[in-house]
Amino acid sequence: MGILDKKLSLRDRNKMLIGVWEDEDQLMAGASEIAHAGVHIHDIYTPYPVHGLDRIIGARRSKLARIAFFCAVTGLTLMTTMIWYMYVHDWPMNIGNKPVRFTPSWAPVMFEGTVLCTAFGMSFFFFWRNRLVHGIKNEILDIRQTDDRMVMAIETTDGMDEKAVLNMMKNHGAVELREFHNGVQTVL
Amino acid sequence: MIHDSIIRDRLVTGDKTASDVTRDIARPILNNPSTAWKVGFTLSLIFLGIFGVSLLYTLFTGIGVWNINKSVMWGWDITNFVFWVGIGHAGTLISAVLLLFRQKWRMSINRSAEAMTIFAVICAAMFPVFHMGRVWVGYWALPLPNAFGSLWVNFNSPLLWDVFAISTYFSVSLLFWYIGLIPDIATIRDKVKSKLGKTMYGFFSMGWTGSTRTWARYELISLILAGLSTPLVLSVHTIVSTDFATSVIPGWHTTIFPPYFVAGAIFSGFGMVATLLVVARKVMNYENYITIGHLDAMTKIIMVTGTIVGIAYITEFFIAWYSGNIYEQYAFTNRMFGPYWWAYWSMMTCNLIAPQVFWFRWARTTPWFIFIMSIVVNVGMWFERFVIIVTSLHRDYLPSSWVMYSGSLTEIGLFLGTFGIFFTCFFLFAKFLPVINMAEVKSILRNRE
Numbered sequence: 001m002g003i004l005d006k007k008l009s010l011r012d013r014n015k016m017l018i019g020v021w022e023d024e025d026q027l028m029a030g031a032s033e034i035a036h037a038g039v040h041i042h043d044i045y046t047p048y049p050v051h052g053l054d055r056i057i058g059a060r061r062s063k064l065a066r067i068a069f070f071c072a073v074t075g076l077t078l079m080t081t082m083i084w085y086m087y088v089h090d091w092p093m094n095i096g097n098k099p100v101r102f103t104p105s106w107a108p109v110m111f112e113g114t115v116l117c118t119a120f121g122m123s124f125f126f127f128w129r130n131r132l133v134h135g136i137k138n139e140i141l142d143i144r145q146t147d148d149r150m151v152m153a154i155e156t157t158d159g160m161d162e163k164a165v166l167n168m169m170k171n172h173g174a175v176e177l178r179e180f181h182n183g184v185q186t187v188l
Numbered sequence: 189m190i191h192d193s194i195i196r197d198r199l200v201t202g203d204k205t206a207s208d209v210t211r212d213i214a215r216p217i218l219n220n221p222s223t224a225w226k227v228g229f230t231l232s233l234i235f236l237g238i239f240g241v242s243l244l245y246t247l248f249t250g251i252g253v254w255n256i257n258k259s260v261m262w263g264w265d266i267t268n269f270v271f272w273v274g275i276g277h278a279g280t281l282i283s284a285v286l287l288l289f290r291q292k293w294r295m296s297i298n299r300s301a302e303a304m305t306i307f308a309v310i311c312a313a314m315f316p317v318f319h320m321g322r323v324w325v326g327y328w329a330l331p332l333p334n335a336f337g338s339l340w341v342n343f344n345s346p347l348l349w350d351v352f353a354i355s356t357y358f359s360v361s362l363l364f365w366y367i368g369l370i371p372d373i374a375t376i377r378d379k380v381k382s383k384l385g386k387t388m389y390g391f392f393s394m395g396w397t398g399s400t401r402t403w404a405r406y407e408l409i410s411l412i413l414a415g416l417s418t419p420l421v422l423s424v425h426t427i428v429s430t431d432f433a434t435s436v437i438p439g440w441h442t443t444i445f446p447p448y449f450v451a452g453a454i455f456s457g458f459g460m461v462a463t464l465l466v467v468a469r470k471v472m473n474y475e476n477y478i479t480i481g482h483l484d485a486m487t488k489i490i491m492v493t494g495t496i497v498g499i500a501y502i503t504e505f506f507i508a509w510y511s512g513n514i515y516e517q518y519a520f521t522n523r524m525f526g527p528y529w530w531a532y533w534s535m536m537t538c539n540l541i542a543p544q545v546f547w548f549r550w551a552r553t554t555p556w557f558i559f560i561m562s563i564v565v566n567v568g569m570w571f572e573r574f575v576i577i578v579t580s581l582h583r584d585y586l587p588s589s590w591v592m593y594s595g596s597l598t599e600i601g602l603f604l605g606t607f608g609i610f611f612t613c614f615f616l617f618a619k620f621l622p623v624i625n626m627a628e629v630k631s632i633l634r635n636r637e
Contacts, residue, residue, distance in 0.1 A: 008399055045398040047206060047375065048630040054404040062405045068412050086331060086340040098344050108349035108427055112356040115420050119360045119413060123367065126409045127394065130402045132370065136395035138377070145398050146375040148206035148630075 007043070008131045010139045010180075014156050016042065018141055018185070019169035020176040021150040024050050030172030031056045031152060039165055042155045045145040068122040075117025079110045141180060153180070199293055199632050202476035206630045209477075213622045213629075214379055216472060221619055224471045229619075232611035239605020242598050243318065251321050253598045260581045260593040265315040266431075267573040268603050271456070272312035272610075273354070273428055274449075274569060277421055278457020279305025280361060283368070284417035287410065293485055295628040296477045299372075300468065301461050302365040303621075307613040308460070309358045311606040316350070318602075346430040353427040360420060364413050367406070370396050371627040425453045432576065439519035439580030442507065448500035452572060455493035455539070459565030462486050464614070466559040468623060477624050484552045490565060491546035497572070498540030515585070523579045527592060531575050538568020 010016070021027040027044070031053060035041055041057045044050075083106050087093075092100045127133070145151045152169065156162060166177055166188065177188040204212070216222070221229075246253055256263040279301040286294035320326055328338035329351045341348050374396035377389035396402070429449035432440040462483070469478040508520040523532045542564050545551045551561070583590045595603070617623070 005401060008397070008401060044400045046400065046403065047210075047371075047398055048627045049403040049407055050400070050631075053400045057400055059401045059404055062408050064405060064408050065412060082331065083343050087343050091334060091340050093339060093342065095342050095344065103344070105344045108346075108423065108430075109343055109352045111419075111423055112349075112352040115360060115416050115423075116356045119363055119416055122409065122412060123363055126367075126405060130399075130405060132394035132396065132402075134394055135391050138374075138390065138393075138395055138397070140378070140397050143378050144207075146371070146378045146396070147210045 003125065003128050004131055005129050010141075010153075013042075014181075016180040017154045017156060017162060017165055017169075018176075018178040018180050019152040019154075019166075019174035020142055020178070021152070021173060022148065022175055023173055024150065026173030027150045027152070028052060028056070030169055030174065033172065034152075034154070034165065034168050037164075037168065039154060039160065040157075042153045045141065045151040045153070047144075047146050047148060047150070050150070064122060064126065067125045068118050071121030072114050072118040074121070075114040076110060078117065079113030080106070082113075083109060141178075141185070197479075197481055199296070199479070199481070200477055200629060201479055204476060204633055206633065209626055209630050209633070210375055210379065212473070212477070213624050213626050214376055216619060217376055217622065218379060218381075222471075225615060225619060228611070229615040232608050232615055235605055235608025236612050237605075237608070238601050239608050242601030242605055243314075245598055246318060246602070247323070251319065253596060255593060255596040255599065257591055257593070259584050259589045259591045260578055262319075262577050262581065263593055264574075264595040264599040264603055265319045267570065267577050268606065269312050269315035270428055270449075270573045270577075271570050272308045272315075272606065273425065274453035274456040274573075275460045275566075276305040276308035276312065276357075276361075276457065277425060277450075277453035278461050279303070279308075280357075280364075280417050280421040281454050281457065282461070283364065284414040284421065287414040288418060292632050293482055295632055296474075296479075296624050297461065297465060297482060297486075298628075299365075299368065299621075299625045300464060300617075300623050301457075302361065302368065303614065303617045304457075304460060304464065305361050306358065306365060307610045307617075308457075309354065309361065310613070311609050313354060313358070314602070314606060314609070316347075346427060346434050349427045350431060353424045357420060357424045360413070360417060364410075364417060367409065367413070368625060369621060370394060371398065371406075372622045372625065374398070375626055376622065422450055425450045432580075437580055438513070438515040439523070439576070442504055444500055444504055444507070448497065448504075451493050451496040451500065452539075452569060455490060455497055455543075456566060456569035458486055458490045458493065459562045459569065462490065462558055462562035463566065466555045466562070468618070470555070472618070472623065474624065477629060480553045480555075483555060483558055484549075487546045487552040487558055487561075490561075491543045494539055494543030494565070498536070501536065501540065518583075519580055522583060523575060526579065526583070528575065528579045528582070531571050532579070535568055535571040535575050538564045539572060542568070 019030070021030070024046075028050070031041060031044060035056050035058070044053050044057060046053070084102070088100055094100075140146070141153060142149055142151045152174075154165060169177060179186045179188060216225070254263065254265065256265070282294050282301040283298040286298075317323055317326055325337065327336070329341065329348070331341050332338070334340065370393060373389050374393035377386065377393045380386055380389055426446040426449070429445035433442060433445040435441060465478050466483065469475050505520050508516040511517075542561065545561065551557055578593055582593055
């Protein structure tokens with residue numbers, strides 16, 4: 001499995017049912033009922049983080065914390081090795097008769113290097129995993145999903161009762177219902 | 189269970205909806221610049237010009253054009269360096285420490301405070317870099333092989349720790365700020381009409397869609413970055429303080445410096461945040477987002493940190509007396525009653541006495557008064573650094589090394605010029621990027637518990 005989360009892309013997908021909400025409470029209730037009915041929700045796009053939606057759509061817990069720890073250990077090792085190599089191994093210097101072996105005075109540089117490595121390593125992973133790349137084509141379903149609308153996307157499967165799903169969306173306050181197929185949206 | 193709070197005051201007033209937030213905050217970006225912006229930006233450019241002229245004069249003539257000498261070898265330059273680094277700290281405090289403490293009021297002010305951090309660190313970096321004199325070999329401060337001209341760097345030196353601390357602080361702050369900006373840049377991308385705007389905001393929004401999966405990871409990375417930035421911000425000013433504390437100069441050689449510098453940094457940083465936001469909320473009509481409640485909270489922090497700093501001043505004075513060391517005692521008596529008494533007492537008045545006015549609710553909730561007080565705080569904190577540096581250096585052990593020091597016109601020009609850098613950056617930021625974090629503010633509109 002690559003690092004990139006393929007679930008984030010809308011390309012090469014079956015027909016998708018799109019529901020648009022204005023209210024987060026109604027969206028939560030709708031998403032919850034649809035998920036309980038056994039329908040897999042592909043994704044929900046919101047202009048701000050709505051807590052709890054990730055669990056409803058079955059998103060797995062992120063491994064970012066573990067990645068951060070790995071980057072921290074790498075950074076610490078790199079910095080310690082660097083200081084030891086320059087200061088002890090390659091060219092020891094007598095400055096004010098201070099010791100050149102490992103001393104607490106190494107700690108600030110080791111710490112800063114660890115933080116730098118963790119922050120950038122983890123962020124690079126975050127960008128990659130989330131398909132956040134400079135200049136990538138936007139795959140937005142509704143121009144207002146970054147403003148005030150919340151958009152639910154459900155990928156149709158064989159045997160799915162599309163009408164029942166659309167009804168559930170409508171009953172829970174979806175203000176618009178659409179179909180998305182081959183890059184074309186149709187209002188229902 | 190989630191419910192609407194009936195006890196807490198609303199963090200955003202005026203019954204705003206999510207689309208109101210987008211409209212209000214994106215207005216300066218989507219419309220032509222206002223007259224206030226044009227006037228402010230022109231003034232900033234004038235100050236930037238002063239910086240350019242002073243810097244070129246310094247570069248082409250040498251740092252002999254500054255009034256520093258063999259006793260006072262650090263003068264306005266390092267005073268200004270510590271002053272600007274300190275100002276930067278409030279941004280990280282608001283975005284990182286307050287995030288860890290789940291203080292939701294930070295959401296309206298974190299964006300501009302983080303921007304302030306970045307611009308302040310740029311201003312700060314100017315001074316040690318150009319104090320090197322031969323700035324074209326400034327890369328010798330980096331750990332490069334001996335073949336580059338210098339020996340390996342000295343890892344026992346706090347000045348080297350500074351190189352690592354400031355560059356890490358700048359890059360991590362920039363990263364934290366940018367990650368926070370991505371959802372808002374995407375909002376602007378979907379609102380802006382011009383082709384150039386669409387291309388630019390499209391490029392920097394990195395294809396953000398607002399997917400639930402991405403939001404979940406985004407919140408986690410924000411939390412981890414906040415967890416990293418908190419010790420980072422403490423380490424940066426601790427390291428800045430060790431530039432002084434690890435030397436054996438009376439007045440500098442004190443263990444109280446790290447916590448005292450960190451408290452002072454937060455104090456001065458909040459002073460600058462208050463200066464900027466009191467004006468911004470009025471000029472940009474953001475009174476419903478940066479409410480009196482925000483000003484109230486910020487002034488409380490100013491009062492607490494000002495008091496901590498004041499106690500530190502008194503403690504170091506007491507310890508100098510208690511140590512029985514005549515050189516320490518002289519350094520502190522000289523600060524209070526020597527030729528720079530006016531600087532010492534300006535510092536005490538502005539930093540310890542003046543902020544006590546924030547015990548009164550009126551003082552904490554009256555914007556014009558907070559604006560004046562924030563300037564007082566900034567003046568006081570500049571004097572603090574001036575007092576620490578100049579009064580400790582100007583009377584050396586040998587009376588033949590006793591000198592008086594005052595900044596030259598070039599040094600004053602450089603200092604005023606950094607305000608040009610700072611405000612030019614800030615005005616550009618206010619024109620092209622959302623000053624308030626739209627996505628986060630939308631999530632607190634309902635005052636959920």
